[in-house]
Amino acid sequence: xxxxxxxxxxxxxxxxxxxxxxxxxxxxxxxxxxxxxxxxxxxxxxxxxxxxxxxxxxxxxxxxxxxxxxxxxxxxxxxxxxxxxxxxxxxxxxxxxxxxxxxxxxxxxxxxxxxxxxxxxxxxxxxxxxxxxxxxxxxxxxxxxxxxxxxxxxxxxxxxxxxxxxxxxxxxxxxxxxxxxxxxxxxxxxxxxxxxxxxxxxxxxxxxxxxxxxxxxxxxxxxxxxxxxxxxxxxxxxxxxxxxxxxxxxxxxxxxxxxxxxxxxxxxxxxxxxxxxxxxxxxxxxxxxxxxxxxxxxxxxxxxxxxxxxxxxxxxxxxxxxxxxxxxxxxxxxxxxxxxxxxxxxxxxxxxxxxxxxxxxxxxxxxxxxxxxxxxxxxxxxxxxxxxxxxxxxxxxxxxxxxxxxxxxxxxxxxxxxxxxxxxxxxxxxxxxxxxxxxxxxxxxxxxxxxxxxxxxxxxxxxxxxxxxxxxxxxxxxxxxxxxxxxxxxxxxxxxxxxxxxxxxxxxxxxxxxxxxxxxxxxxxxxxxxxxxxxxxxxxxxxxxxxxxxxxxxxxxxxxxxxxxxxxxxxxxxxxxxxxxxxxxxxxxxxxxxxxxxxxxxxxxxxxxxxxxxxxxxxxxxxxxxxxxxxxxxxxxx
Amino acid sequence: xxxxxxxxxxxxxxxxxxxxxxxxxxxxxxxxxxxxxxxxxxxxxxxxxxxxxxxxxxxxxxxxxxxxxxxxxxxxxxxxxxxxxxxxxxxxxxxxxxxxxxxxxxxxxxxxxxxxxxxxxxxxxxxxxxxxxxxxxxxxxxxxxxxxxxxx
Ligand SMILES: Cc1cc2nc3c(=O)[nH]c(=O)nc-3n(C[C@H](O)[C@H](O)[C@H](O)COP(=O)(O)O)c2cc1C
Ligand code: FES
Ligand code: FES
Numbered sequence: 064x065x066x067x068x069x070x071x072x073x074x075x076x077x078x079x080x081x082x083x084x085x086x087x088x089x090x091x092x093x094x095x096x097x098x099x100x101x102x103x104x105x106x107x108x109x110x111x112x113x114x115x116x117x118x119x120x121x122x123x124x125x126x127x128x129x130x131x132x133x134x135x136x137x138x139x140x141x142x143x144x145x146x147x148x149x150x151x152x153x154x155x156x157x158x159x160x161x162x163x164x165x166x167x168x169x170x171x172x173x174x175x176x177x178x179x180x181x182x183x184x185x186x187x188x189x190x191x192x193x194x195x196x197x198x199x200x201x202x203x204x205x206x207x208x209x210x211x212x213x214x215x216x217x218x219x220x221x222x223x224x225x226x227x228x229x230x231x232x233x234x235x236x237x238x239x240x241x242x243x244x245x246x247x248x249x250x251x252x253x254x255x256x257x258x259x260x261x262x263x264x265x266x267x268x269x270x271x272x273x274x275x276x277x278x279x280x281x282x283x284x285x286x287x288x289x290x291x292x293x294x295x296x297x298x299x300x301x302x303x304x305x306x307x308x309x310x311x312x313x314x315x316x317x318x319x320x321x322x323x324x325x326x327x328x329x330x331x332x333x334x335x336x337x338x339x340x341x342x343x344x345x346x347x348x349x350x351x352x353x354x355x356x357x358x359x360x361x362x363x364x365x366x367x368x369x370x371x372x373x374x375x376x377x378x379x380x381x382x383x384x385x386x387x388x389x390x391x392x393x394x395x396x397x398x399x400x401x402x403x404x405x406x407x408x409x410x411x412x413x414x415x416x417x418x419x420x421x422x423x424x425x426x427x428x429x430x431x432x433x434x435x436x437x438x439x440x441x442x443x444x445x446x447x448x449x450x451x452x453x454x455x456x457x458x459x460x461x462x463x464x465x466x467x468x469x470x471x472x473x474x475x476x477x478x479x480x481x482x483x484x485x486x487x488x489x490x491x492x493x494x495x496x497x498x499x500x501x502x503x504x505x506x507x508x509x510x511x512x513x514x515x516x517x518x519x520x521x522x523x524x525x526x527x528x529x530x531x532x533x534x535x536x537x538x539x540x541x542x543x544x545x546x547x548x549x550x551x552x553x554x555x556x557x558x559x560x561x562x563x564x565x566x567x568x569x570x571x572x573x574x575x576x577x578x579x580x581x582x583x584x585x586x587x588x589x590x591x592x593x594x595x596x597x598x599x600x601x602x603x604x605x606x607x608x609x610x611x612x613x614x615x616x617x618x619x620x621x622x623x624x625x626x627x628x629x630x631x632x633x634x635x636x637x638x639x640x641x642x643x644x645x646x647x648x649x650x651x652x653x654x655x656x657x658x659x660x661x662x663x664x665x666x667x668x669x670x671x672x673x674x675x676x677x678x679x680x681x682x683x684x685x686x687x688x689x690x691x692x693x694x695x696x697x698x699x700x701x
Numbered sequence: 702x703x704x705x706x707x708x709x710x711x712x713x714x715x716x717x718x719x720x721x722x723x724x725x726x727x728x729x730x731x732x733x734x735x736x737x738x739x740x741x742x743x744x745x746x747x748x749x750x751x752x753x754x755x756x757x758x759x760x761x762x763x764x765x766x767x768x769x770x771x772x773x774x775x776x777x778x779x780x781x782x783x784x785x786x787x788x789x790x791x792x793x794x795x796x797x798x799x800x801x802x803x804x805x806x807x808x809x810x811x812x813x814x815x816x817x818x819x820x821x822x823x824x825x826x827x828x829x830x831x832x833x834x835x836x837x838x839x840x841x842x843x844x845x846x847x848x849x850x851x852x853x
Contacts, residue, residue: 097822101829101836135825282819283782289822320728320765321818361724361763364819378721379755380762437824439783445825477782513782527785531819537762640842642798664794666842 066340068348070226073217076339080218089124089166090144091115092206096131096289097324098446099138103155104128107139110158118162127215130205130293130328134193136445137177142188142206149188150175193444196462198425198433201409202286202449205293210328213335216296222341224412228304229349237308238264241411244419245431250276250367250404250509251482252584253430253497256305256411259401262391264309266399271311273302274376274395274402277318277325278360278367281480282531284437284511286447287405291318291325294409295332299355301408303342304415306353309401313354317372320359329357364481364535368583369402371537382537383583404509406435426452430496435510438464441471442514450495457491460514471516474615475600479508481528481535482588484595485521504595506588520617521600522607526554528592536585543586546577550593558618562608571597612683619663622682626667628653630677633696637667637678651696655689708733709741713748720749727760736767772807772814774852776800777831781820784827792828792839793817799845813852 067073093099093108108128115124132140137151143165150161150172157175164170177185185191188206208215216222228237242257263271275298279287291298302314318325333355336342344352358376365371366381373395375381394400410432414422423431430452436459438448443465450459456476460466467473477485484505486493493499497507515524529551538544550573556562574590574597581587597604606612613621626637626646631653638646638654645661648654654677656667671678690699712729716722726745731737737760746753760766778793797803800813807814821829826838832848840848 098825101821101823101826101838135823138825280819282780283784283824285820285822285824322822359725359728361728361759361765363763375724376721378719378723378725378751378759380758437783439824439827440786445783445827480782511782513786515786519786524786527782642842664798665791 066338068340070223070230070347073222073226073347077217077220077223080214084218087145090127091124091166092127092129092142092144094130094132094138094140094142094206095128096135096138096205096293097285098131098135099140100324102138102152104139106155107141107153107158110155111162114158114162115166118167120162120166124166127209128211129208130210131289131447132188132206133197133199133202133447133449134191134444135447136443141175147187147189149177149186149191151177193446193448193463193465196454196458197449198451199449200413200425200433201297201406202290202294202435202447204297205289208294210293210295211331213296213332213339213341216294220416221296221412222300224415225300225303225307225341226347228307228415229347229351234264234308234310237304237415240419241308241414244414244422245429246407246410246414246422247430247497248404249406249410249434251479251506253507256403256407259391259403260305260309262389263311263399263401266392268393268398269310270313270398271309272395272398272400273306273309273311273314274372274400275302275314275316275318275405275408276367276369276372276402277316277322277405278372279319279322279405279509280362280364280367280535281509281511283439283513284480284509286435286437286510288322288325289447290405290409290435291316292322292328295325295329296336297409297412298405299332299336299342301411302355303346303353304411305401305403305408307351311401312352313356315356315358315376315395317358317360317366317376319362321362326357326359333357363537364531365537365583365585368585370583372402373400380537382539383585406510427494427496427499429498430507434495434507436495436512437510438512438514440477440513441467441516441519443468452496453494455492455494456486459495459512460491464514467514467516471518473514474517474519475515475521475524477505477513477515477524477592478511479506479588479591480511481531482506482584482591483508483511484591485515485524485599486595487599490599504591504598506591518615518617520558520613520615521596521603522554522557522613523615523617525592525596526551526558529554529589532585532589536589540582540586542577543581543583543589546573546581546586547589549573550577550590554593557604557607558613559620560607560611560618562604564608566608567597567601567604606683610683614682616680616682622663622680623658623686624656624661624663624665624667625679625681625686626654626656627677627679628655628690628694628699630675631696631699632675632677634672634675636670636672640666640670642666647692653690653694653696653699655692658686709744709748713745718749720751723749723751723756723759724763727756727766731766735771736769739768769807770811772811774813774833775831776802776813776815777821778804778815778817779819779821779827779829780817781824781827783820783824784829787827788839789828792830795840795842795845796830799842799849813849 141150247253370384371381
């Protein structure tokens, strides 16, 4: 492909790509995102290639490997265009049938379709309830793009926003549009992007830098990675537009090295963009120069904090700096630097193309547009979801997420990652909105949304996050380093059944000090998991302390496993499975757990056949006296 | 040793001996060699003209680097929040039991290393672990034993 020298060149290329495509030609789209990768999508792809060849369709059917579609719960996902027939949980064995039935005969393979609650089969991807309630303006193109082919992005109108910006708009106009759109940062703080851009543009000093934050340290969140893997050009186009508005000619993408596919797809995208002249000198004949480097992060949660990230870009250890001077004024190498999250950048081309008015038409008064969440945990439809701001948490968890598996009861939803809060059922009608979430002691964060059910202990969850944060605190400032550690010690004590009533007050006090006096936002928000659980689940803390009871049966020190002699059928399964040989008994003899030896791994409960249900978990009550050794089952049952 | 020196040379020159590329250089060497021996750190320090203390600071700060040799097989249990709420601690216990190795450690015979991570990006499979890059969703004790037996 020749270098593009103008908007007309770009448009011509787009038309040429489309002209070569027959819209009626079947295209088998195979999700090759990280989730589906784990299900073995590569084998499915290979099977399609082989089978299509075998059945003589090689010149009649296209195959496209895309990024994550979102519905990871049901991977590997296969969507066949133009009908958009969506097959779920596809295995290599299913491929011959799909090829002969759907591709050859135009029929649908019923058993691979989505079945709704009423038993109806759903053929089209967009009609599946999981997708129907979403607004996938940023993430939705993933399913239409092979991230390794820039043509796919250009065919959808990719880089037209950049062309419009560079050739038809003044930098000030771009700033004005982004400000008017009230695009707020998707990486955590929700700071208005337009204002930050303007500050960087107006700051004295050059060169200026623009940075993509793809560190995504939030454990249990994978939306930034999936966007970068599945649609890297959307991020690059946003970055290019921002660079133009700010007056920067050098950009960086900071992406964790644990995301090899993201690094690979991004590097390919950069090469292809350069080859077309969409990066480099005199982009599209505009006279504007811009190029991007990839920097792999070595994995540390604090590295995602912007000042720490900039230090890491300079090749040093990623520790935070005090923020009395913002990166916009003094950032990378001491120069004005603008840093935004992956999703923030990817939203920019949409705003330029469709206008700020369109964007502000979506969302709430203070939060515009959509937000991508990584909806995970105890929820039926695990996956990546993009919903308009203002949607209620309840709708996200139940309508999109399909509710809680195994008929369990919803207990809490956690947003904002380790810096966020845990919200109870009574707040399920809260809208997804930066300020509303902060108001109740959580935050939007970068988009982790973890659903918990009745079996999750809230004290244990607080402890989990603090344990994570204790390991991730860079150690530079005392309140964060010591404060988190002390809070963790108290939580460990409570989970071990050794907590006292004064601990709760102490926790609260330390939490407030850490929040108010830490150097960076890691410490500043670290108490959130503690404060929010104390606020909404105080009864669980009290049960641990006063009754030595873990209501969810999680905290090992407070639970015991017990075999109900009346229900035990002496089947020997638990006995054989106990890793520490704590279970005695034998053929026809009632099984008994030796409480001294038991390590509370729960293995016996897992293997006890449900029809017997003899093993039970007890908490806060005394374990009944065991039946005498050698008691026969028949005697107890009679 | 000669072999190793050329690797370091080629990695360093790929970054034009730029001192700000320290983390990138270490990542590349870590990926090829799977750990960072002391001599390597010294060489990197000389070639990039970065104080050895800073090389150590970086290589001990980040989780991606190992200053001790790694086993032939790599086990990785996800402790991300999604996996955590679905029982990752139990899975980790089972793996530790079966492998006889604690998280972050390597078996004395250099057969396996066990590590934990914070999200493998496939939360739908949680709790999940990988063995040499293959994914396993909530494997049973028996399955873990079989997987380990296959690690020679
Ligand atoms: C401890 C900590 C970790 C963070 N991790 C990330 C991250 O992984 N990704 C991200 O985009 N922002 C992260 N942030 C927020 C960044 O500091 C910064 O606000 C953000 O990248 C700015 O981009 P935005 O305005 O587009 O959100 C983190 C902040 C803190 C305090
Ligand atoms: S990775 Fe395939 S749907 Fe998410
Ligand atoms: S939290 Fe384990 S895979 Fe995401």
